[in-house]
Amino acid sequence: MAAEWHELHPGEAPAAPAGAATYRVIYPAPGARSEVTMSGLVTVPESTAATEAGTAVPLLSFAHGTTGISTSSAPSLYKEGDPIGRYIERSTVFLQSWVDAGFTVLQPDYEGLGVEEVGGTYLHRASSAGAINGLVETAKKRFDAQHWVNVGYSQGGYSALAAADNPTEGLMATVAIAPGDTELVNKNLRIMGIGPVDVARMLSGRAVRFFPIVLASAMNAFEDVDGDAFLSDLGRELVAKANTLTLPELEEEVEDISGGDLFFSNADTTVLQARLDEQRLELMHPQGPVLVLVGNQDTTINREHVIGQVNAWEAAGVEVKYVELDGVGHGKSISEAQAPIHEWVAQRDGRAAR
Known part of the structure; x- marks a missing residue:
């Protein structure tokens, strides 16, 4: 399919920073199982007003943090008052700084978000990379x-790193803010015989919110992941809800349960x-250069795991820099990272200086 560009009127896409023009783009990209239709936003800066081919503009791709895997979890479909608003607002402030710096800003929704015919995926390497690289190619x-x-934050930090593993041509720099990972059970716990269900049983209430998303995503992405092998009746119910609700709505569904309730015995x-x-x-x-930033008060991701991974990449020859944000937790890391990211990127492209 050919990409479709739909210019939006001011205010139609509150997730987009203010610019000369914003488009909702429908484009083909590699998903978890095959090429699928994906969606995203593209905002052109006032400084260039480049709305047609032939006008050179630098591009910045931003992969967003977790909003859910349902169609309605897409930033490109967000309207004022929608449940994902608290996630959208901090990203939009961050992105405005890049539009103001003269970048055309791209926001992929991810597979399954924004389109009804595709199941959502979460922290899937090929799908995450496809969403980012596909929109970049379309914009180019x-x-x-x-x-x-x-650039990416949280789930998006993971996604940005996945895209950098095999990027579309012209990648200048990658920035991962508080990146997540798919390691439910670390190596030390595995040695002790602890598995995913044991980890789930350690969690309750709001802390369970990511489990239905991870399980639903795995079942959408992989043909051989069969819920009959592990899901309880409640687990099936919550996996179904993860496919239709946003993350904030899903939080309300897990307030009174333990993560272990999602699984049956054995x-x-x-x-x-x-x-x-x-x-x-x-x-x-x-592919470097890569900048990874994590707040030292972040309890949403495994900070020590991220540090270990940065060290491993450096040992393997990746040009990577780690920055720790003092006194910063997960939610504020995107705003606190803004200045150091601009400074670091500006060393590679003077147009990014702020």
Whole structure:
């Protein structure tokens, strides 16, 4: 299919920063199982007003944090008052700084978000990379752009690193803010015989919110991940809801349960764990330069795991820099990272200086 560009009126896409024009783009990209239809936003800066081919503009791709895997979880479909608003607002402020710096800003929704005919995926290497690289390629065809900057936050930090593993041509730099990973059970716990269900049983209430998303995504992405092998009746119900609700709505559904309630006794998660292990950060080799930023008060991701991965990449020859944000938790890391990211990118492209 050919990409479709739909210019939006001011206010139609609150997730987009203010610019000369914003488009909702429908484009083909590699998904978890095959090429699928994906969607995203593209905002052109006032400084260039480059709305047609032939005008060179630098591109910045931004991969967003977790909003859910349902169609309605897409930033490109967000309207004022929607449940994902608290996630959208902090990203939009961050992105406005890049539009103001003269970048055309791209926001892929991810597979399944924004389109009804595709099941949503989460922290899937090929799908995440396809969403980003696909929108970059689509934008490069419309605008005369030679280089692009690759940025992501949380789930998007993981996605940006996945895209950098085999990027579309012209990648100038990759920035991962508080990146997540698919390692449900770390190596030390595995040695002790602890599995995904044991980890789930340690969680309750709001802390369970990501499990239905991970399980639903795995079942959407991999033909051999069969919920009959591990899901309880409640687990099936919550997986179904993960496919239709946003993350904030899903939080309300897990307020009074334990993560272990999603699984039946003697659940077989062997295939599930194997497929998630195939998506881990440690299997990526991102093309540098790479900047990774994490708040030292971040309890949403495994900070020590990220540091270990950065060290492993450096040992493998990746040009990577780690920055720790003092006194910063997960939610504020995107705003606190804004200045150091601009400074770091500006060293590679003077147009990014703020």
